[in-house]
Amino acid sequence: IVQLYVPLNWFGTYYRSIQKNFIDMENMFDLLKEEKEIIDAPGAGPLVVRRGAVEFSNVSFSYVPERLVLKNITFTVPSGKSVALVGPSGSGKSTIIRLLFRFYDVENGGIVIDGQNIKTITQESLRRAIGVVPQDTVLFNNTIKYNIKYGRMTATDADVIESARGADIHERILTFPDQYETQVGERGLRLSGGEKQRVAIARTLLKAPAIILLDEATSALDTQTERNIQESLNRMCANRTTVIVAHRLSTIIHVDEILVLKDGEIVERGKHEHLIGQEGVYANMWKQQLENRDNSSAEGSLEQSV
Numbered sequence: 001i002v003q004l005y006v007p008l009n010w011f012g013t014y015y016r017s018i019q020k021n022f023i024d025m026e027n028m029f030d031l032l033k034e035e036k037e038i039i040d041a042p043g044a045g046p047l048v049v050r051r052g053a054v055e056f057s058n059v060s061f062s063y064v065p066e067r068l069v070l071k072n073i074t075f076t077v078p079s080g081k082s083v084a085l086v087g088p089s090g091s092g093k094s095t096i097i098r099l100l101f102r103f104y105d106v107e108n109g110g111i112v113i114d115g116q117n118i119k120t121i122t123q124e125s126l127r128r129a130i131g132v133v134p135q136d137t138v139l140f141n142n143t144i145k146y147n148i149k150y151g152r153m154t155a156t157d158a159d160v161i162e163s164a165r166g167a168d169i170h171e172r173i174l175t176f177p178d179q180y181e182t183q184v185g186e187r188g189l190r191l192s193g194g195e196k197q198r199v200a201i202a203r204t205l206l207k208a209p210a211i212i213l214l215d216e217a218t219s220a221l222d223t224q225t226e227r228n229i230q231e232s233l234n235r236m237c238a239n240r241t242t243v244i245v246a247h248r249l250s251t252i253i254h255v256d257e258i259l260v261l262k263d264g265e266i267v268e269r270g271k272h273e274h275l276i277g278q279e280g281v282y283a284n285m286w287k288q289q290l291e292n293r294d295n296s297s298a299e300g301s302l303e304q305s306v
């Protein structure tokens with residue numbers, strides 16, 4: 001793993017953000033093609049996606065030898081269901097996501113998708129089956145159409161429009177100077193945080209993966225925008241196996257299972273109501289978020305936000 005650092009130096013700023021978040025892993029792997037450290041097993045075949053069930057069994061992992069970052073992580077996400085990872089900063093949430101994307105190999109235990117250990121299948125097929133919606137979507141200096149199409153390069157214009165509609169950004173794109181041909185990114189039209197998230201949603205809809213990894217944005221958008229985006233996200237995740245890294249607990253009240261991580265271990269698990277009843281780590285986090293909401297009165301009433 002340590003070896004990975006050296007060739008990554010040229011990455012500069014981009015790399016530094018990767019360290020922290022799992023940002024745009026799909027883009028990153030394109031950039032990393034030359035430097036891949038994880039290699040396909042000899043004779044590895046493609047992942048055969050049946051229904052997208054995900055299973056972690058007794059997974060332990062460390063970035064550096066002396067420090068275990070994940071300890072005995074075991075959970076299942078049945079196909080079409082959703083699991084949320086919550087816990088303090090540094091508890092290992094993003095690491096779980098990175099391992100599922102096989103950014104690193106696990107030392108102990110296994111990660112299995114539809115009965116196949118991800119070590120035994122090609123990385124290309126693994127990443128084709130997984131859609132990633134990062135906190136911060138990196139836009140290419142290219143047209144908005146290209147940026148959406150990145151989800152599936154063979155898509156037709158009609159497909160692109162359909163997914164833009166699904167992400168609720170089609171109407172907005174029509175107001176851009178050259179509509180779908182408008183240049184975006186650093187050297188073109190700058191999109192807002194909410195718009196970039198919608199591009200990520202549109203990309204993912206176009207990709208139509210069986211599994212979705214969602215890194216919830218920490219930066220707050222205004223309440224209305226956030227609610228609208230949440231609706232698009234919910235639509236996107238419906239009937240897809242979803243793993244969410246959650247920062248705002250109000251968005252995960254309805255997920256099938258919440259895993260509460262602390263220092264690399266699952267310390268509590270269950271549905272929202274169950275965890276509230278336990279009066280443990282999760283219940284405390286919940287209380288704290290309610291208090292924060294209460295204190296920031298500009299955010300609207302509690303009822304609305306929770």
Ligand code: ATP
Nearest residue numbers: 019020063064069088089090091092093094095096
């Ligand atoms: P946050 O909510 O702040 O994103 P997290 O729960 O996602 O945190 P992780 O990013 O999974 O936490 O990090 C878990 C632990 O692993 C932390 O102690 C972190 O410092 C360490 N870590 C993360 N990435 C690396 C890396 N590339 N090399 C070494 N240690 C790392």
